[in-house]
Amino acid sequence: MENSYSNRIPEPCAVALFGVTGHLSRHKILPAFYDLFHRGLLPAGFALVGFARREWSREEFTEWAKGEIRENCRTDFKEGVFSLLAPHFYFCRGSFDEEERFEDLKREMEKASREQGAGGRKMFYLSIPPASFPKVIERLKGCGLADLNDPLQKVVIEKPFGWDLESAKDLDSLLSSAFSPSQIFRVDHYLGKEMVQNLLPLRFENPIFSALWSSKYVDHVEISMFETAGVEGRAGYYEKAGAARDVLQNHLMQLLALTAMERPEGGESAREKKIEVLKSCSIKDLKRTSARGQYASGFAEGRFVRGYRQEPGVDPLSLTDTFAALKVEVASPRWEGAPFYLRTGKRLDKRSAEVALVFRRPEAASPFAPAGQDSLVFKIQPDEGVWAEFESKAPGREILRDARMGFSYRSEFAEGSPEAYENLVLDAMLGDGSLFPSEEETELAWKITDELEEFWSLEPSTLEFYEAGSCGPLGAARLMERDGRKWRKM
Numbered sequence: 090m091e092n093s094y095s096n097r098i099p100e101p102c103a104v105a106l107f108g109v110t111g112h113l114s115r116h117k118i119l120p121a122f123y124d125l126f127h128r129g130l131l132p133a134g135f136a137l138v139g140f141a142r143r144e145w146s147r148e149e150f151t152e153w154a155k156g157e158i159r160e161n162c163r164t165d166f167k168e169g170v171f172s173l174l175a176p177h178f179y180f181c182r183g184s185f186d187e188e189e190r191f192e193d194l195k196r197e198m199e200k201a202s203r204e205q206g207a208g209g210r211k212m213f214y215l216s217i218p219p220a221s222f223p224k225v226i227e228r229l230k231g232c233g234l235a236d237l238n239d240p241l242q243k244v245v246i247e248k249p250f251g252w253d254l255e256s257a258k259d260l261d262s263l264l265s266s267a268f269s270p271s272q273i274f275r276v277d278h279y280l281g282k283e284m285v286q287n288l289l290p291l292r293f294e295n296p297i298f299s300a301l302w303s304s305k306y307v308d309h310v311e312i313s314m315f316e317t318a319g320v321e322g323r324a325g326y327y328e329k330a331g332a333a334r335d336v337l338q339n340h341l342m343q344l345l346a347l348t349a350m351e352r353p354e355g356g357e358s359a360r361e362k363k364i365e366v367l368k369s370c371s372i373k374d375l376k377r378t379s380a381r382g383q384y385a386s387g388f389a390e391g392r393f394v395r396g397y398r399q400e401p402g403v404d405p406l407s408l409t410d411t412f413a414a415l416k417v418e419v420a421s422p423r424w425e426g427a428p429f430y431l432r433t434g435k436r437l438d439k440r441s442a443e444v445a446l447v448f449r450r451p452e453a454a455s456p457f458a459p460a461g462q463d464s465l466v467f468k469i470q471p472d473e474g475v476w477a478e479f480e481s482k483a484p485g486r487e488i489l490r491d492a493r494m495g496f497s498y499r500s501e502f503a504e505g506s507p508e509a510y511e512n513l514v515l516d517a518m519l520g521d522g523s524l525f526p527s528e529e530e531t532e533l534a535w536k537i538t539d540e541l542e543e544f545w546s547l548e549p550s551t552l553e554f555y556e557a558g559s560c561g562p563l564g565a566a567r568l569m570e571r572d573g574r575k576w577r578k579m
């Protein structure tokens with residue numbers, strides 16, 4: 090199915106990028122602008138104003154950005170393409186502490202807008218530490234750049250959206266003092282991934298999937314996100330966050346909501362349907378239904394790696410979780426009796442993310458010995474695709490063997506999938522908020538995460554160590570065993 094926005098070009102717009110020299114901007118956001126431009130999806134009246142402390146001229150900024158883009162873009166880097174994009178780049182030197190610099194930014198935005206013909210449309214992209222949000226928003230309001238009543242303005246913010254429900258609410262009220270809900274785009278980059286965007290079309294457009302999508306056939310759902318990387322120099326942030334706040338609260342809860350939601354009918358939005366799911370989620374008896382772990386040293390990514398507590402910037406006695414697993418129940422007729430199991434961790438044996446529907450075993454008596462369980466696996470990364478796993482009679486023998494039927498993006502489609510950030514930047518510019526979690530979704534997901542975090546803080550002994558390069562702590566396996574189940578092998 091063709092993405093309905095793939096041929097739409099956004100209205101002209103001047104984008105101010107805060108945190109332009111940061112890791113995310115260098116690796117994802119700047120390259121996404123180049124890739125969109127390369128694909129002909131940016132409007133002629135586009136301008137990008139980088140805001141950073143460096144003593145750069147506009148030319149120096151553009152040259153630096155070129156190096157980062159060359160290194161990280163998805164489409165081919167072409168000098169000719171970049172030379173056409175470069176005149177759209179502007180730079181404003183400043184720090185968030187300097188109020189007068191926001192006046193400079195305002196002037197630079199006006200100049201960029203005038204020169205490029207952006208027609209007053211502005212987008213503020215905040216790829217900055219959460220502690221800086223209040224200051225930046227206040228300054229944007231102070232200099233008259235941010236305006237609640239101006240429908241031509243947008244703000245894009247990167248997670249974390251707070252540390253818990255309370256701080257998320259504070260952030261939401263701060264944002265809503267400057268912007269109206271339709272102007273706010275909260276990034277959850279998993280929602281920009283092609284396979285995640287395909288979950289609803291695959292399910293709703295294909296009876297072979299939708300007919301099976303309920304606890305009548307599905308025994309349980311597993312949502313897994315495995316990483317081989319460790320904390321990667323982000324200890325300052327991660328020590329306070331941990332796996333549950335970093336990933337489960339957002340990416341995994343969003344995947345759960347997308348998987349469990351009902352079809353939007355008669356003008357309803359996917360957001361509304363996701364909210365219904367998040368409201369009906371519950372967790373209980375957390376001693377038995379959750380697990381958390383922290384990676385110790387071991388072999389990962391083909392080499393010996395240190396444990397989390399030995400990572401630079403990490404407290405040697407840290408109790409931060411780098412692995413989290415949780416059973417969630419969704420109280421809806423569709424999912425009655427079919428729980429959702431979520432798990433995520435760093436320094437695991439492979440990098441892989443998937444949603445798997447695991448089916449009930451047939452009730453009728455079978456002449457065959459009991460075999461494995463059928464599954465339908467939506468592989469988000471790597472090797473995006475869908476796999477059906479089932480049992481087949483082995484040739485010439487009366488026994489069952491595991492068999493697999495698959496669809497892979499790589500073999501089915503000639504064109505490569507856009508990076509999540511291409512999809513998200515484009516949608517934000519188009520003003521389409523469907524891929525961005527709303528305030529209510531974020532807060533509902535925090536409610537669940539807070540309950541889990543509170544339990545863990547009262548029970549520090551629940552933290553287990555797991556060897557780097559393994560598939561996580563034993564507690565995760567025990568969690569499933571208690572329910573007579575076991576995790577799929579990733």
Ligand code: BG6
Nearest residue numbers: 248278316318335336340442470
């Ligand atoms: C981010 C988390 O949201 O997602 C990181 O903050 C994590 O800790 C990253 O590494 C994983 O993203 P991806 O796209 O590489 O799976």
